[in-house]
Amino acid sequence: MTTPALTAPAFHRPADLADALAHLAEHPGAVPIAGGTDLMVAVNYRRARPEAMLDLTGLAELRAWSDEGDAIRIGSGVPYARIVAELATVLPGLAAASRTVGSPQIRNRGTLGGNLATASPAGDGHPPLLACGARITIASTAGTRTVAADAFFTGPKRSVLEPGELITAVTVPKAAGPQQFLKVGTRNAMVIAVCSFALSLDLDARRLGTGIGSAGPVPLRAREAERIDLPWADPRRFDDALAAEFGRRVAAAASPMDDVRGTADYRRHALAVCAARALRRVWAAAHTEGSGR
Known part of the structure; x- marks a missing residue:
C-alpha cells in the first residue's frame, strides 16, 4: 500500500503586520508560523495539514x-533564548521557565506567542504569565484587544483567539519581588512537564501570584493559596507548617488527570511539594540580610 501524495500548503510571507492581518482576514484558515516548533511536529506526524x-x-x-x-x-x-539572555533581571520567573523549554535549538526558535497560540496546558511559559498578571495583545483588521492571561485559555489547546486574529505581544509586569518557577518531568532536560508551578511575591503590595501548569484542562491560578495569611508584619513567624498549608491549597486548586506522564495523585503531590518549596524560597529571598526589606 502506497502513501498518498500530499499537497504542499500555500505559503505567504507578509511585508509587515498590516499585511499579515489583511491576509488572515481574507484567509482565516491560514496558520501563522514563527518558530514552528509545535506546528511542524504536528505537520511531520500528519496530525495537522494546514491549507496555508x-x-x-x-x-x-x-x-x-x-x-x-x-x-x-x-x-x-521574541524567542525564549532572548527572554533568558535579555530579560532575566526584570522577569526572573518567565526567564526561569524559558530556560526549561526544549533544547537550545528549540529555545532559539520557539516563541512566547507561539506557546500561547498553541494553548497547551503544559506550556512552560504559561504559569509565570498567570503569576505575574500578564496581559496578551491580540490584533485583527477590526482593531486590537487585550486579554488577561488568566482569561486567555478556554480549554485544552483552545483559547479566546478568533479566526483572523493574531497575538502580537505579551505585556508582563516587572518583578516586584522574588519569583520562582519549578517544573517536574520524567527527565532533567527536553521534557514536557508532568506539572509545573510559578510563584511571584510582591512585598510592597503584600500579594502572591500563582500559576499552575500541566495539572488541569487549562493553565490556572491557585486563588485560595494566593489568599493565605502570611506574616507580613513579622516575617520570623513564617514556618514550615505555613508553607505546607500553601502547598495543600495549590494542590487543591489543580484538576489533573492520569496520562502517560503521571497520575493525577502524583501531580497533586508534586504540586504541593513544589509550591511549599517555592514559597519558602521567595520568602527567604525577600527577607535575607541585605535584601533591603
Whole structure:
C-alpha cells in the first residue's frame, strides 16, 4: 500500500503586520508560523495539514521587546533564548521557565506567542504569565484587544483567539519581588512537564501570584493559596507548617488527570511539594540580610 501524495500548503510571507492581518482576514484558515516548533511536529506526524501558512519571521515589530516603565512588552515573535539572555533581571520567573523549554535549538526558535497560540496546558511559559498578571495583545483588521492571561485559555489547546486574529505581544509586569518557577518531568532536560508551578511575591503590595501548569484542562491560578495569611508584619513567624498549608491549597486548586506522564495523585503531590518549596524560597529571598526589606 502506497502513501498518498500530499499537497504542499500555500505559503505567504507578509511585508509587515498590516499585511499579515489583511491576509488572515481574507484567509482565516491560514496558520501563522514563527518558530514552528509545535506546528511542524504536528505537520511531520500528519496530525495537522494546514491549507496555508503565514510566515511571521520577517516581521520586526513582533520580534522586539520594549520597556514600558513598570512592565515589559514582549513581541509575540521574541524567542525564549532572548527572554533568558535579555530579560532575566526584570522577569526572573518567565526567564526561569524559558530556560526549561526544549533544547537550545528549540529555545532559539520557539516563541512566547507561539506557546500561547498553541494553548497547551503544559506550556512552560504559561504559569509565570498567570503569576505575574500578564496581559496578551491580540490584533485583527477590526482593531486590537487585550486579554488577561488568566482569561486567555478556554480549554485544552483552545483559547479566546478568533479566526483572523493574531497575538502580537505579551505585556508582563516587572518583578516586584522574588519569583520562582519549578517544573517536574520524567527527565532533567527536553521534557514536557508532568506539572509545573510559578510563584511571584510582591512585598510592597503584600500579594502572591500563582500559576499552575500541566495539572488541569487549562493553565490556572491557585486563588485560595494566593489568599493565605502570611506574616507580613513579622516575617520570623513564617514556618514550615505555613508553607505546607500553601502547598495543600495549590494542590487543591489543580484538576489533573492520569496520562502517560503521571497520575493525577502524583501531580497533586508534586504540586504541593513544589509550591511549599517555592514559597519558602521567595520568602527567604525577600527577607535575607541585605535584601533591603
